[in-house]
Amino acid sequence: MELLTKAQNTMTGKKTQYRIKTKKLCYRLSSTVDQFKWLFKREVTPKAYILKNVNFEARPGEITAIAGASGAGKTTLLEIVAGMIPLSSTAGQVIVNDQPMNAQHFRRVSGYVTQEEALFPLLTVEETLLYSARLRFHGVHQKATARVSELLRELGLQHVADVRIGSESNRGISGGEKRRVSIGVDLVHDPAVLLLDEPTSGLDSSSALDVALLLKTMASTQGFVLGTIFMNAANDPRRAKLQTQIGFFAFSLTFLMSSATEGLPIYLQERRILMRETSRGAYRISSYVISNTLVFLPFLLGVALLYATPVYWLVGLRREIDGFLYFSLVVWMVILMSNSLVACFSALVPNFIMGTSLVAGLMGSFFLFSGFFIPKEDIPSYWTFMHYLSLFKYPLECFLINEYGGEQGRRRCLQSVGGDCILYGDWFLMQQGLKPSQKWINLGIMLGFIIGYRWLGFLILWYRSYRISK
CATH class of the missing domain: 3.40.50.300 (P-loop containing nucleotide triphosphate hydrolases)
Structure with missing residues (x-):
């Protein structure tokens, strides 16, 4: 019928x-x-x-x-x-x-403008409308462009077409103009019914950090600052310097893991837009998860290199190019792991406060059970599973093996109390229960965490979307 x-x-x-x-x-x-x-x-x-x-x-x-x-x-x-x-x-x-x-059909033929604007702060007004139009018209660019030009004129937004939406931390268009853009997003497909919640409100949209610029600045600055603090920590064979260098590895992991939480407000804002668009059949959850992952891969590689390049050479780690490349690869994997963890839990939590509390609690637990504070043998048996789930354990071991394993690591020596020279690398790795071959196994486990958290995040988003469409 x-x-x-x-x-x-x-x-x-x-x-x-x-x-x-x-x-x-x-x-x-x-x-x-x-x-x-x-x-x-x-x-x-x-x-x-x-x-x-x-x-x-x-x-x-x-x-x-x-x-x-x-x-x-x-x-x-x-x-x-x-x-x-x-x-x-x-x-x-x-x-x-x-x-x-029939809720699923009605969402496709109607428009619903929520009380809170769900807009991407870094897109311009025209890009925002064009993005929505191309989703609704299934990529037919000419039709989408014509509809956007019509809406810009009807809504009186032509003078701000090339201005970014903005946020509280990044000033853009006014609150009233954001409201008109939100209405335009739902008018692009010419809905038969238009529902507006608080249509005259001019409140600003929820804040969202410019994660790209923030992480790049933090990575390069922190890498340089840490390098000057721990400078040449490996050139002295004394045990105190060994402990200092291990402390550098632990602090590096803490910084790299915690910096990913800056992306939480962006993920939460994207989730609101995602739920709105998927409920209307604009695109699938899988399309969002895959594209989001692919977009972050090269960007986070750049962040990893910005951090690793100054800090590796200033700290005085093993001065071979293969050591630097492996160190950079581990840093990249660490950032990807933490990013995937945040993406996963941003699909679960209701707001930013609960999200930061949950992620911070997990990060603290992972660090506690990494083996840095408490050796695995001393962890109670009923908590051992947390040691293997720790996101800190595997990259920390990778750093240690990269620095003290292999031929270059064996060339160093540690003076014992009696004056004898003990093979530095072999002795230290043996004390930690590590083998040089684990450096690649650990990378595989870290890749498994990245895929696993992304997959779990996809399942949570899919179930949320499914619940709405029922």
Whole structure:
């Protein structure tokens, strides 16, 4: 029946008109943490109703306004009507053209402008609209360009077409102009129904850091500063210098791992846009995860080289080109691991505060069980699994093997109390229970972490999208 209606509308050139009703609509949150209700199947005693026995009607050709005090449930009602809240979690009826609502189809033919702007801060106004238009028109560039030009004129945005959206830390267009851009994003496919939450609001969009510039600056600066602090720590064969150099490896890993959390606000902002676009069938979750991974690979390689180049030579590590290349490769893998971890948990957490708390707690646990503070033999058996899950363990071992293993490592000697010369590399690696061959095995394990966290993040995003589309 739906296909027949579409065919008739195509033949007559008329757009389908929609009459939307709700009958005795009820909705309430369970006492499970609201943001994680999609993760748990077990329900407990529910909370009070947000909506109770709401009857609502919006007729075609009319502008319908919903008025009420703050917290009255206006946004919740719009999210249900827009198909953003699963109908399975509501009671009552949502009817479109005298038929039970098909949320998946309705999202494709309607537009929903949320109260908070979900826009990419580094894109210009024209690029933002063109990005949305090309998704909706499936890459037909000429049609998308024409539609964007029309919208820029209709929304009065021509004078800021080449200006970036911006954020709180990166000034761009005004709050009112952002609101018009958000409306334009949902108008590109000429929806039959347009729903607007707080249409006159002019609030700024949520802040997002310019991760690219920030990480590049931090990497090059921190690499130089650390190099001057630990300069020539390896040239003295005393044990104190050995401990200093191992401390440098540990601090480097802490810095590289923690710097990736700067990308958390960007991932959270992208998630809002992703959920909106995938719910309307613009693209798939897998497309986002794959493209996001591929885009970050060369960028994070640049960050790794910016950090590794000054610090490796200033600290006085093994002065062979193969040692430097392997050190740089390990740094790159470390950054990719932490980036994948943050990407994974940004798909799970509800907001930035909980995200930073969770990631910081995990990083601290990984560092504690890495073997730097407590040897593996001294870790209680019921905590041993954390040693093998630690993201610090494998790169730390790679650094040690790269510096003290192989022929170059064996040329050094450590003076014992009796004056005898002990083979530095062999002795030290034996004390740590390491073999030179582990340097490549550990890289393989690190690659497994990168793929594993990306895959887990994909599954979480897919399930979130699936819950919305139900």
